[in-house]
Amino acid sequence: MLGGAMFASAVPLGARPGPAVQSTPQQLAKAGADDPMNMDLLDRVRQELVPPPFVPAHDQVASGAPKVVQVRMVIEEKAMVIDDDGTEVQAMTFNGSVPGPLVVVHQGDYVELTLENPAGNSLEHNIDFHASTGALGGGALTHVQPGETVVLRFRATKAGVFVYHCAPGGIMVPWHVVSGMNGALMVLPRDGLKDRLGNPVRYDRAYYIGEQDFYVAQDDSGNFKRYQDPLDSFEDTLERMKTLTPSHVVFNGRVGALTGDHALKAKVGETVLFIHAQANRDTRPHLIGGHGDLVWETGSFDDPPATNLETWLIRGGSAGAALYTFRQPGLYAYLNHNLIEAFALGAVAHVQVEGEWNNDLMMQVVAPTDIV
Numbered sequence: 001m002l003g004g005a006m007f008a009s010a011v012p013l014g015a016r017p018g019p020a021v022q023s024t025p026q027q028l029a030k031a032g033a034d035d036p037m038n039m040d041l042l043d044r045v046r047q048e049l050v051p052p053p054f055v056p057a058h059d060q061v062a063s064g065a066p067k068v069v070q071v072r073m074v075i076e077e078k079a080m081v082i083d084d085d086g087t088e089v090q091a092m093t094f095n096g097s098v099p100g101p102l103v104v105v106h107q108g109d110y111v112e113l114t115l116e117n118p119a120g121n122s123l124e125h126n127i128d129f130h131a132s133t134g135a136l137g138g139g140a141l142t143h144v145q146p147g148e149t150v151v152l153r154f155r156a157t158k159a160g161v162f163v164y165h166c167a168p169g170g171i172m173v174p175w176h177v178v179s180g181m182n183g184a185l186m187v188l189p190r191d192g193l194k195d196r197l198g199n200p201v202r203y204d205r206a207y208y209i210g211e212q213d214f215y216v217a218q219d220d221s222g223n224f225k226r227y228q229d230p231l232d233s234f235e236d237t238l239e240r241m242k243t244l245t246p247s248h249v250v251f252n253g254r255v256g257a258l259t260g261d262h263a264l265k266a267k268v269g270e271t272v273l274f275i276h277a278q279a280n281r282d283t284r285p286h287l288i289g290g291h292g293d294l295v296w297e298t299g300s301f302d303d304p305p306a307t308n309l310e311t312w313l314i315r316g317g318s319a320g321a322a323l324y325t326f327r328q329p330g331l332y333a334y335l336n337h338n339l340i341e342a343f344a345l346g347a348v349a350h351v352q353v354e355g356e357w358n359n360d361l362m363m364q365v366v367a368p369t370d371i372v
């Protein structure tokens, strides 16, 4: 829809995000930007990962030359309750959450991940970063048995939001992914996000939503079954997976993770970036009562964002980002606009927005009254 030619005609090439827009030649020389082996000269920063829906502290515009951003993830296999009825899955997770934590870097930075598979786990795991280049997204270099740890470094050459997931091989790949082993990486342009005309845009808050399809088997009475450990659940889960009919479609690991007391928060006038990842299955985010002012639907920040969308598509195996400035207070629902998946299976979040109501945008002219 938004062709490269259209973008090129609207925005001078020099305004496009690139790996070295903010860096001086001296900085680049120091960084060894064209010499990937010159790692000793790069600044190293440790990024503290936080559980979703929160995002790690980060600069929207990069300062200085590319860095090595060090992160650590510990694989945790554990039983997790995924709805208010106590339905349980034998989850596989990065850092104990579904989705795994968001990582944020800038284009041209290096991600250096320490991945640990503690001895108490039962399975081999690894990680495939869609943002990376080569070796099955790093998957071929990160296989870790219980009791092992590995360090992977890759360069974030593409700007955008990207999925990562476990991919140990064969049927283990979808099983680990639908058991919770997926997350997202945001690679910001060094000079930050831009609107479709190339003007800088900033956000006041960012929230990270990982949508998860679960496939919990049911017994003859229709009750969801329970298992001792992941392997115990494997055969039944696989049979359910092959129906392509999830038992649950949820945001951030369980029904109600982002509703009620756990609602996301914002204020009128604030611009909020919603990062939405789905590692396995298509979804269609929609903000009831608002819009996607700017939407990077495919995830690429090198493409101009679409504007004023009512609903957008996140393809299974990808992440996207939507920016919205709240203009009215109240409770908003942010959901998967397959409304069955939202209201019957769980894919809904709330955003509680504080501020002054604007009657010009909307008002109830006559309250409900009897028809006479």
Ligand SMILES: [Cu+2]
Pocket (backbone or CB within 6 Å): 092, 124, 125, 126, 166, 167, 168, 176, 181
């Ligand atoms: Cu795994």
